[in-house]
Amino acid sequence: MKKRITFDKYGEMRFISHLDMLRFADRLLKKAHIPMKYTQGFHPRPKISLGNPVSLGTEAFNELMDIELSEMMTNEEVMERMNSAAVPGFKVTKVETIEDKRSIVDVYTNAIFEITGSKSDIDTLETLFNQEEIIERKEKKGKISERNLGERVKDFSRVDDTINLELVNTSPNSFLILAGVDIKDVHIIKKGYKI
Numbered sequence: 001m002k003k004r005i006t007f008d009k010y011g012e013m014r015f016i017s018h019l020d021m022l023r024f025a026d027r028l029l030k031k032a033h034i035p036m037k038y039t040q041g042f043h044p045r046p047k048i049s050l051g052n053p054v055s056l057g058t059e060a061f062n063e064l065m066d067i068e069l070s071e072m073m074t075n076e077e078v079m080e081r082m083n084s085a086a087v088p089g090f091k092v093t094k095v096e097t098i099e100d101k102r103s104i105v106d107v108y109t110n111a112i113f114e115i116t117g118s119k120s121d122i123d124t125l126e127t128l129f130n131q132e133e134i135i136e137r138k139e140k141k142g143k144i145s146e147r148n149l150g151e152r153v154k155d156f157s158r159v160d161d162t163i164n165l166e167l168v169n170t171s172p173n174s175f176l177i178l179a180g181v182d183i184k185d186v187h188i189i190k191k192g193y194k195i
Contacts (some may be wrong), residue, residue, distance in 0.1 A: 013089030062192030
């Protein structure tokens, strides 16, 4: 039985990395006595999968996690048990049973972000997002590769000192680096996904 869990990760939990998030989920599910299905092989692992990694320091709301259960449980029971641990900065907001075999990454490609900062930093980012092409150049083993990150920006708007973005399989951090804006000087929130 496959369950899709919608959760919020905020406060101190925003400093938990993608791999640590998987470990955290494993421990939380054990503590909540949720009967999990495990992989086969020498090192069986619980069947847990997350969406694209959330950058360290980014608060994420309406984030998704798929788990596979070995026994029947209601969605309400899964949610109640996971929230009973009362982990600061982590809250399950919805649980649904799904039949879809596709992964979260395959279904949810477009993420919604909010970047807030000083007027000068947001001005700099707005200038970048208004360019027709946003070229990222990387050097690896002496070879320079280029890609147009502008193709990954599906929507962009600004309200005061906040930029709202819809990005396809991309972190806003790539744009901050290109704009020369220090990640520590802005506040990034991942607000969820758009289908």
